[in-house]
Amino acid sequence: MLSRRAHHLASHSIPTSCGWQLQWRSKSSHARIAKGDDLGPTRSGDYQTFRARRDGGGKELPLPPLLDPLVIERRALWEAPKAQPKAADFTPFQKKIQANPYAHALSSPVRQCRANIILLPVALLTSLHVRPHPTTGDPWLLPVSLTTVQKYLGPPYHFVESQFLAKQLGKKKQWLRGVYARFEEKFGGNVLKKLVWREDLAQVILDLKQKQLVKKLSWSTGIKGRLTPVASPRPEDIHQVDDVSCILIFRSLRTQANECNDRAKDLAAQMDKWASYVAKNYMDKLDPHAAPHVTHKSPSWYSEPVVPRLQPRAQFPELDFNTTIWRGRKVAVYSLTDLLGEDKARGLIQGSVYAEENCVAVKCARHNVPMEVLLMRLQAYLARPGP
Template sequence: MPGGWTHRLKPSPSFPRPLLQTQCRHSSHIPGRILRGDDLGPTREDAYQTFRARKDETAKELPLPPLLDQVIIEQRSRFEQTKERPRVADFTPFQKKLWENPFAHALASPVRQCRATLISLPVALLTSLHTRPHPTTNDPWLLPVSMTTDKKHLGPPFRFIGRRLIATQLGKKKAWERGLSSRIIEKLGGHNLKNMVWREDMPDFIPDLMRKRLVKKLAWNFGFRGRLIPVASPRTEDTENVEDVSCVLLFRSLRTRADNLQEQAYQIEMAMDKWSNYFGKSFTAKLDPHASPHVTHTSPRWYTDPLVPRLQPRLQFPELVFHTTIWRGRKVAVYSLTDLLGEEMVRELAEKSKYTGEKCVVLKRARHNVPVEILLMQLQAYIAQSGP
């Protein structure tokens, strides 16, 4: 009863008080300590483990448990010791160049699988989406949260190759649902999974966030004179005298008349494919070789539609174009800020900087410039198109 008196129990008369004190003193020997090795009694060690010393020499040896055997713990801890952080002052010239190389950091990122193509690539070359609840409906949405925060633990991701073509294809007929990992399905459950939302403007929403993040990073480099080196052009003769060139930032566009003609050619290709599909479906009976009266066997499983003339894939989808220049015998990337960010963003960035009126600047090789160059690389890869 609260507030009442408490009756204290007396020691039992069957156990003398000195015996109780001895037992308590023995059991409380170094509280919280785990007995190991010789503290457990006489033992015998060899190169691999420890055995208890038994009175009967003919009896089978009894080894100590691995969690209590100091020999096993020391052998195992050799491979579990954390390495010391590298000291930049002790780097060799090659190690320092590797430490300042953005391509090395991109390739050294963890390898993960693209859920659209099932290709394993470094995370720096993939776009990651995470589930977040809608503020009003509370339905799960797949959003590029990693582009707006620096937090590392955002939940199970949905990754795919950072290309506009892949993002567009995933949005057609809910193709992204087939790429959901088991971790996302287990986390959301069946009811919430049916209500998951993929933004219709996802192919344009991702580069918008990438541009905002890139402008925020570039503002630091454009803030003070000396962090960027102005040059006349990205040509070799204009950048040869600059030390430690990592990439070249060009203010004008690199697009030519051939790029505009390529867009027209792409529209012609789409129209040709449309009419080819229409012709193949409308005249299936005439084009199917297995539909002839004298043919007795049926079409094989691999046969789906009749073959119609189409443009070769290598001509329809040529290699992507990434502009480079030669600096002291090696290639360095050339990025057009107008093509990546747009004329308005470039104008605002140049007006607030110390490089107003410059046509081209050089970003020097340094560790603090690696995040900026990785963002430039990711945005360039996302919007890259085939060469004319």
């Protein structure tokens, strides 16, 4: 017995400071795990493999799933990575989906908005990530996903693609309500206490989105033929153009109704300012919980007395676009002046082959999808709620 055991053990010597040598034995690592037929005679059933008994009687024993070749083979079919589709084998419908910017946006992963707790595709959300300040080292929430192609940037802070909402979250640190447990697990409570939301974050996001769009549009306006000039976005002027996906117009689409809406927004903002002033300075007289006969304390959601306001709740604008009709279906119309500003829009087409054109048509093609997604996201970010 000792000779057989010694065959599987090996001696090792370790020198010590006293000159003595300690000897220990370890098992040999050349053993091979038996699988399938190596375990003996087997019989394959419909769903599993059985091992025959040596005595010829009794019930057959099934092989463990980790050793059963039938189970391993079927599991491999499910665990094998799916082959990448080949563009040359696409059907006409698949080619349409591949060149559709709305399909790409809606097929992006679904994430939760931290402001209103709704689920939306991530292409319709603004993403912020924690990054240290280069000077102080304090953690800041920044839109680094707009400046890098790195896949994983840490736990994200998502909210609806809206400049109006970005400004609202910055007021009275409302964004703190959207910080969730994953942030604390990743960075710890001490880091969250130092987390900074920039006062001009809404404008920073807008500038980065405009910079992204200008970069994409510069590629399209740099060479003649990538965009198709048209007289106007009216149906009769674009009917003869094939495969129209959207229209880019170089002038503004704002009307007198938009100016009236802006004036109404300014009046509502002024009234909201004075309402907040009254609620803050006359809190002892307006607070119902401060009356002498009231014994209970104010609830946790109560922050200030309720006073009349023209806009009592934050409204989320719908994802609405200016459209025109091309061969019986709607296509989006984007104003580069409204999206980029007059100076950036003029600088984009100045000196290009489209400098003398009023508007151009963008063809439905896979290489135009990133640009159209950026147009859609910037249009959604600049949308404002109605009166």
